[in-house]
Amino acid sequence: MLPTILIVIAALIVILVIFISTRPNSFAVKRSLTIPASPAAVFSHVNDLHLWQAWSPWAKLDPNAKNNFTGAPSGTGASMSWTGNNKVGQGRMTIADSRPNEFIRFNLEFFKPFKATNTAEFTFQPQGSGTLVTWNMSGKNNFMGKLFSLIINCDKMVGGQFEQGLASLSEVSTSPTQKQLLKN
Numbered sequence: 001m002l003p004t005i006l007i008v009i010a011a012l013i014v015i016l017v018i019f020i021s022t023r024p025n026s027f028a029v030k031r032s033l034t035i036p037a038s039p040a041a042v043f044s045h046v047n048d049l050h051l052w053q054a055w056s057p058w059a060k061l062d063p064n065a066k067n068n069f070t071g072a073p074s075g076t077g078a079s080m081s082w083t084g085n086n087k088v089g090q091g092r093m094t095i096a097d098s099r100p101n102e103f104i105r106f107n108l109e110f111f112k113p114f115k116a117t118n119t120a121e122f123t124f125q126p127q128g129s130g131t132l133v134t135w136n137m138s139g140k141n142n143f144m145g146k147l148f149s150l151i152i153n154c155d156k157m158v159g160g161q162f163e164q165g166l167a168s169l170s171e172v173s174t175s176p177t178q179k180q181l182l183k184n
Helices: 002-021 039-047 049-054 057-061 143-151 154-173 176-183
Strands: 026-035 066-070 079-083 090-099 103-112 116-127 130-140
Touching: 026 154, 039 049, 039 103, 039 116, 039 130, 039 154, 049 057, 049 066, 049 079, 049 154, 057 154, 130 154
Parallel strands: none
Antiparallel strands: 026 130, 066 079, 079 090, 090 103, 103 116, 116 130
16 A cells, blocks of 8 residues: 555656646836836936935835945946845845946846846836836746745736836826026
8 A cells, every 4th residue: 555655646646747847938027117207317226326225116125125236326237235134034136237327237146035037127218208128037947936926926026026117107207306407
């Protein structure tokens, strides 16, 4: 009886491993929002990592996270590492490419709660009197990522955070303080 149970359990594990390995090798999450501000106004809040605390959805999840800034003050080469609670973990993001008022690409490295390397991009397109901002993140799915995707819908979870972040980015980009800074 025991050998039969062990064989059934082993067969189920093999089937599960095969099923998990057939999951997609990569993922992408993308959200967009038209913000009633100029590309320059919105771009400045993304291109300067020191300003992320004002709008980042993860800053709200752990306001006590420790951030460390290195490299350029903003733009290509600027880097921020963070250590926070179990909701934000530990990692680093570095601006790999920055084209004023048009595009920013980040290299994202996550160390905790899991290791991963992803790419995030922001595009800023004039849209009437506003700016269409698109936030995209993509990466490779290793075996653990594929397993995780069976349990958690990454697009809904991260996409929801992107939506919150874009809404907050809109608020800070259209604040009276921001408008005054642009006039000076």
